[in-house]
Amino acid sequence: xxxxIVVRELGGPEVLKMExxxxxxxxxxxxxxxxxxxGLNFIDVYFRTGxxxxxxxxxxxxxxxxxxxxxxxxxxxxxxxxxDRVAYASADGAYASERNVDASQLLKVPEGISLETAAAMMLxxxxxxxxxxxxxxxxxxxTLLFHAAAGGVGLIxxxxxxxxxxxxxxxxxxxxxxDLALAHGYDHVINYRTDNFVERVKDLTGGRGVDVVYDxxxxxxxxxxxxxxxxxxxxxxxxxxxxxxxxxxxGILAQKGALYATRPTLxxxxxxxxxxxxxxxSLFDVVQSNKVxxxxxxxxxxxxxxxxxxxxxxxxxSGTTLLIP
Numbered sequence: 001x002x003x004x005i006v007v008r009e010l011g012g013p014e015v016l017k018m019e020x021x022x023x024x025x026x027x028x029x030x031x032x033x034x035x036x037x038x039g040l041n042f043i044d045v046y047f048r049t050g051x052x053x054x055x056x057x058x059x060x061x062x063x064x065x066x067x068x069x070x071x072x073x074x075x076x077x078x079x080x081x082x083x084d085r086v087a088y089a090s091a092d093g094a095y096a097s098e099r100n101v102d103a104s105q106l107l108k109v110p111e112g113i114s115l116e117t118a119a120a121m122m123l124x125x126x127x128x129x130x131x132x133x134x135x136x137x138x139x140x141x142x143t144l145l146f147h148a149a150a151g152g153v154g155l156i157x158x159x160x161x162x163x164x165x166x167x168x169x170x171x172x173x174x175x176x177x178x179d180l181a182l183a184h185g186y187d188h189v190i191n192y193r194t195d196n197f198v199e200r201v202k203d204l205t206g207g208r209g210v211d212v213v214y215d216x217x218x219x220x221x222x223x224x225x226x227x228x229x230x231x232x233x234x235x236x237x238x239x240x241x242x243x244x245x246x247x248x249x250x251g252i253l254a255q256k257g258a259l260y261a262t263r264p265t266l267x268x269x270x271x272x273x274x275x276x277x278x279x280x281x282s283l284f285d286v287v288q289s290n291k292v293x294x295x296x297x298x299x300x301x302x303x304x305x306x307x308x309x310x311x312x313x314x315x316x317x318s319g320t321t322l323l324i325p
Contacts, residue, residue: 001023002096002098003325004099031073031077032073033066033069037118038063038066039119042216047060061092063094063095066087067119069115070084087109088122096302116322117294125156129283139166144161144166144213145212146169147225148216150172155181158186169190171189173193173315175191177189177318180318198224211234213234215235219245296319297317297321
């Protein structure tokens, strides 16, 4: 019998309970995998609390990201075979020791990348890929601001943006996290607890502002993020770890310099198989070239998913966190 975290009611980390679950044989188009590691992401918190709605309703198994070894394949599956090393970034139900996954969501993990690394980087790394290469095409002329620089996406994005030649500014909430971000591509990191990040960004850019702000924080950084932008700059709001932005008034974009705003999601950017493979291959390439290194800074037993969520929400974690079945 497989073990899984099952959410039977919405709420705090205490609703994350381990249960034995019966795993059926993989159906048509499905692949069964024994999971080696599972990625922890803030989106998991959003589903646990009900900010985002599970497609299946209650009860549900949370989690989007994981990696493991194929143990069985269903009818019609030709891309994968038993013993293949695979990973995924957007398949609901990751918090489990074994599971079935739609083959369309799976990717083969290249040699030289461990399954733990794959589980740590798929969702976060592919998010960095689309943000830096598709939402706004970052290059040597770009100056950008990335909030939560020492987070899982932030540490990948800092290295990747630097490899693309950008001037990279970040924010973080402690000296330890500032030092971590500076060691991962950032040119400047602002302590948002002690400094006014808008004023510091203006100082660092000679009053010009940045081309793009990548904001996964939400309520606490809005509308100040807009004040960091050049005229016609882009605010990419891709998360809301502090809570959602309420009552967004599109007129504020005109008031602050004919700005652009977008609310992108990874799942839109990888909605087709060619788009998924292109995004993943771009990530695999930048990791295998050592331009981006993946840090696994915390691991927790899957049974302690509640403790992992508590540490994530109270900002005790940095970089990437894994749950180990």
